[in-house]
Amino acid sequence: MGRFAARRIAQGLLVVLGVTIVVFVVTRLVGDPVDVLLPLEATAEQRAEFEHRLGFDRPIPVQFVDYLEDLARLDFGESFWQHRPVMEIVLEHLPRTFTLVIPAMLLMVVLAVPLGVLAALRPGGFLDRVTVVLSLIGLSIPQFWLGLLLILVFAVELKLLPPLGGGSPKHMVLPVLTLALPAVGRLAMIVRSSMIEELNQQYVKMALAKGIPYARVVGVHALRNAAIPALTLSGWEFIRALAGYSVIVEFVFQWPGVGFLAMQSIERQDLFLLQGIVFVVAVMVVVVNVIVDILYKAIDPRIKLA
């Protein structure tokens, strides 16, 4: 177990390192950070002073080492925009993103798994075809459009829910739905196809031959095996929701989470804040991956931890 943990931590560090290197390269080398950060009218002296203050006039390798050192201390400097430590701002916004992502993922599982299982019980049947159609539609709809449509229908036409912003559970409903529905489509398809495959396996025939009732064979024997690919996909969905779709959804609904913060910092060209956000999100992604791996091991005894 120790070896496994050490390996996974090493892998995780590699990922985070990789991400931060990319960000560094992109921000320092490809663009000129000073151009990005300073207003256009700045004089040459102001530029020089600025560069020196922030260390942008030093050779790149030196900057990189400094950057890594700062990283290790989790010091991302101060946000240009809000004049507060970057970490503080990011950690303030992070829980709000989880407030959307976690219920969305729960909703995804609660809807997709029963749908997928029921569809698999009678492939080609009515419920199966409906499930497949709905799932395909769900996963083909662009998330931002879905959000806008939901706002149009529920907030404007029906005036049931508030369109934008955060603050109350009512505000959560539409963003969570927007995050969840395409994921439901994708997960339901995977659950359905895994279940169909498992139900064709020999161990299912054997369990039925033992006299085990069909419901138990489906729900205990087959479902557990089908859970493995479903778990893989659920992990991906969580990560994509956290590190990608949250940006879109929070942007559409103006929900003050990390994704919205990222868009704002892009708009305001706040490099340091962006770096901080990317770092924190990368770490979250690594953590989720590790948790998924642990869950794998809990389900599948064939997996060797090494």
Next chain:
Amino acid sequence: MRTQERVRARRRRELLGGRPYEMLRALRSALDELWGDKVGLFGLLVVVGLVLVAVLAPVLAPHDPTAGALGDRLRPPAWAEGGSARFLLGTDEQGRDILSRIIYGTRVTLLVGGSVVLLAGTFGTLAGLVAGYKGGRWDSVIMRIVDTQVAFPGLLLALVILAVVQPSVTSVIAVLALNGWMVYARMTRGVVLSVKEMPYVDAAEIVGCRPRRVVLRHILPNLASPLLTLAVLEFARIILAEAALSFLGLGIQPPQASWGLMVSQGKNYLFSAWWLVTFPGLAIALTVLGVNLLASWLRVAADPQEREKRFAAATSQRATQGTV
């Protein structure tokens, strides 16, 4: 009746023989399959339609997508009050015709989708081939890179990169390709590894076939159909990704027409001019749906076992209804 047809077809094949006829027959049976499966047909029609519309855009579009008269701004679709037949789907905030912009938007969609799939697919497949076939060090290193990059927060990084590097068609394609090659590498490597296990590859190597020949004749045919299916699926995903980037303002830039960009420009008028957001979004959804359906049909058509299962499923329906 069908048996007679098959017997006749078989005799024809025996007479003509040869590779071209085999391929024709394969194509013919694929077409038959497609017709039988209307859903797959819809998918193919969508893709073909996309290409046709993109190519024929100047002919099909009633107006210039970038030109709009302010006097015509925010006209509703033709069937609504205040709409006119001149602008079938209405106009945007600059008076430009929505329908024309959607038509021209197919070009962007096709260009970005196709380029990314080509770039990422080629690079990823090569990487997977090398990793799978050479194994050892190569495999370790390549797969390590793949695993690491897969764990990157893709969209977020794309945003950061595009924010710094000015967004344009080229940069969007580059970023999406950089983010998308890993899945091809993994799949290809998987296929190569499983084919390598097969005795006939061993036999080929023992006989003295050079690695390149082994790859070309034995591995690639097995790779063709899963790769095609994957490419189509990725195409769908890239369409959505480009739309999202354009929506966020970091993708295609105005005055070019991208569907995602149109939705973004339209969202400020969501409450007053719903058509600005609805039609471009519908275009995206229908296109992606069609492409996904095509991918789904490809997967079934390429794998004979899947076809049998499909048939069994359909028969089970008829059997339980007592018509068999």
Next chain:
Amino acid sequence: MSVARTDGRVPPGGRLLEVEDLHVKFFTRRGVAHAVRGVSFRIDAGETLGLVGESGSGKSVTALALMGLIRLPGRITAGDVRWKGRSLLGPGGERLLAGIRGREIAIVFQDPMTSLNPLFTVGFQIGEVLRHHLGIGRDQARRRAIELLEMVGIAFPEQRAQQYPHEFSGGMRQRMLIAMALACEPELLIADEPTTALDVTIQAQILELLAELQRRLGIAVLLISHDLGVVAQVCHRIAVMYAGHIVETGAAEEVFSRPGHPYTEGLLRSTPRLDRVESRLQGIDGSPPDLIHPPPGCPFHPRCRLADERCPAEMPPLEDHDGREVACWHAFGRRVGEEAGAGTSHG
């Protein structure tokens, strides 16, 4: 949740299973495959019947049909299966089967590698059938599972019960599947090609195990195999299947020493023997028939050296020749209708 046994145990010699004119069809894309055509046989308590035939002869399908495990695209289209006198295919049959499967009739399948769920321990899977049918608690089930593992010759059963299927070899898994089958003390054990997927040395062990268990527990066994050698070791009686029909039945020794059907004869001739040195193995010419478009009349006639014009015209019925049943117009190498040394003739 246990279901009561149907009518209690049947005494030795009593009629356990009766299959009458069973037909099973598979509806595939290429056509309708008539896999089992009018199969009839019986099994009495404590006796062993061997069902022999090549791949595609319908023997496995018959076994699945007995237990009501035929799934689409296959269907039982005619006939009856009676267990202790009660019909399993008629109304109420499914309810009966629910209590019978795993409890009064148990089955061991061909491939031990895939018959066990990889995610649960062996002890759990054996205990599951005990808990379902006998309603006993988890601890008691675990203890009984360990006993069963010991009975089939697994060493260190307490540890083994906690392990997962992938940690065992094919032979050990097959033993475990046998243990699982015998858990509720069934009266009939169906073994479908139990040794085909195993090495020859392990085959012998498994067969010995089956024979010993059969003697000790007095269970009836339906042993299905394409291998005559396997069947010879364990079975009292034999039924030979070809293309969905039963073409011969009789006591094992008699069938082996004096086969009545040309197919049986061919099978015997093509089996390598240790006690006789032969220069060449003799196969049976031709190949098994297409079940979707079978030959008319007797399905074996294209490959039969005795075939004449009657054979493609009419399917010979299974006729009794003094305790031996043969479905052939030329049973025992003679034309039906001639005087035969050991059998009665039919017109």
